[in-house]
Amino acid sequence: VYRVVRMIPEARVTSYGHVAKLIGMPRHARHVGQALKFVSPVAGVPWQRVVQSTGTIARREPGGAERQRRALEAEGVPVRVGRSGEFVVDFSACGWFPDPDEIPHEQEEGERREGEGGAEVAGGG
DNA sequence: ATATTGACTCCCA
């Protein structure tokens, strides 16, 4: 999970479900969140770049969602506020949903890709 | 072992 989340480019956002797919566990969307909440307090992983499939920041303890919103805005991701005070990001603008095949599995340390640019954008559909 | 919960997602009305 952390490996995939770390490859999310700056100012880009994806969903728990997609991360789950990228790691080969399309049904573990919830566990992706569980894993992220585990690293959020220690940082080191751009957990902020993962939101719900609807682009909405999941609700959690008061102040938590706002924390994620702040983190996103800090890197230039515009966050919209819903009528319910929900925070939403625009996948069409900063969505990051590469094909699972694009993601190298068990990438050994040392080797690395260059100029991996994802121009595709969700939503379009 | 059963029941409940959770940083989720898809389906249907």
Next chain:
DNA sequence: ATGGGAGCCAATA
């Protein structure tokens, strides 16, 4: 676009 229900899998009680 909105709201209710089911499916999902691991952790917890």
